[in-house]
Amino acid sequence: MRSRVKTGVALLLTAIMLFPVYWMVNVSFTKDTDMRHDPPYLFPVHGTLEGYRAVLHQQMPYLGTSLLVGLGTVALTLAISAPAGYSLAKLRPRGGGVLSFVLLMAQMIPGIIMAMGFYAIYLRLGVLNTAPGLVLADSTIAVPFGVLIFTAFMSGIPSELTAAATVDGAGTFRTFWSVVLPVSRNAIVTVSLFAFLWAWSDFVFATTLDGGGTRQPITLGIYHYIGNNNQQWNAIMATAVVASIPATLLLILAQRYVAAGVTAGAVKD
């Protein structure tokens, strides 16, 4: 019985916590004419798909760019952080401790300041408002995280496994590619998921480095909406709902990886 009371309290707390998310969905289905109704409709009683129609007509290019930038960021992050994690975990490079420290500090630097530096550089190079430029900048959020996750995970791979590969005549790269990477599936999934999600969600780099581009990500799609037609809140919220799909999928399909990513290293296991 007491357990049931606790479940009830937990349900109530979750409902309060998730109310803004519900409200976003509710508003996305609300008709323009009902938008300023007082008191507001708690359910989309005269529901409409106007908002989603607007998404379909206006936001598809933005969603496409975000998808592209997200996948590019995942590829770049994996390519750089997996070998580095392998080296730090298994090959004991001289100075590896210093490198780990630098990576830790790199995570502390505010994105907005990185964005300013990137802006100055990109302006001279002429890569402002390009997708590859955005991929590079977005990857700076994920690469330090990736190296630290790979290092932690690969440290746990038994040395017998890599030693056996060496006995069989595999070189260091072969061992990495054919032995270490395949067993690091969990780390690869965790890093990819977060790299994608951060690139998809990024607003700071998008607004500074891609503000004038023809190919803009969905975060800017929403931002322009707020700035331009701030009456059409169903369209804004419908775009917000669509922009939340990757996060939702992530939570449903890969929940244990998410929790692992949040707590990794912050707590001693």
Add this chain to the structure above:
Amino acid sequence: MSRAEVAVAAPARAPRRRSGQWAAWGFLVPVVIYLIAFYAYPLYRNLDLSLHKYTVRSFVQGGAPFSGLDNYRAVIDNPTFWPALMHTIVFTGVSLIFQFSIGMALAVFFAQNFKLSATLRALFLVPWLLPLIVSSSTWSWMMNSDSGVINSLLRAVGVDPVNWLTSPSWALTSVIIANVWIGIPFNLVVLYSGLQAIPSDIYEAAALDGATSWQRFWRVTFPLLRPVSAITLLLGLVYTLKVFDIIWIMTKGGPTDSSTTFATWSYKLSFGNLLPQFGPGAAVGNLLIVMALIFGLLYIRTQRRAMS
């Protein structure tokens, strides 16, 4: 509160073979080049910006005269400086207090096993996973003065509605509320896994000694959770210092700078005006980096100590 970033201690040392060093560094070459090109160089450019007198013309073409610490002096003399500093401290401090205490209460609550506890705990992660532009614009609409659901709730219970985002006395509070909401999941998850690490026989012993649940929290849980708490708070501090998206999207630092922090001020100087002031903008940014790195070092020290 920003995204998860993690710390992992360097792996344990073992004897090194000289021949292996080439291979080891071979695998590190990409990340080292990457760090130099995409971390060190932008930061250097930023420092360079703050030490020169840039105009839009010299920003594009180069050749700005060296001006020493002039930009920093100008920034400190700027009437926005002290309010921005105060707002940064209040925003960070108040956000942390609420995120941490609510996160802790929820972690203790969810640590009791009851039906659906794992599922509901997972749902609590949603605010943290949503893109910041999504949560910020949702909060903006909820806090709308005339048509927002929060004010209509206030009217329903007979309280005067509040101009959440348009009144200078409420704007900072409003962005703090949104930021607390976004930061609770991180605190909950980290503190929860800290709780899981406390052996249950300690609680059994305390229960045998007749400790109430309140005493068990303050005498057992809280002290044993101190290292994890310190790490959570320091990480939270570093992330909250650099919050930009939420404030910029909800209030743009306004009205009249009433919710301006160092992060939004720095952006506003460089990009928010018709005439960009890159030098002062970079100077504010560098002051923010120094603040973040001080607490970052403190965090790493605390974490190393907790690990050993």
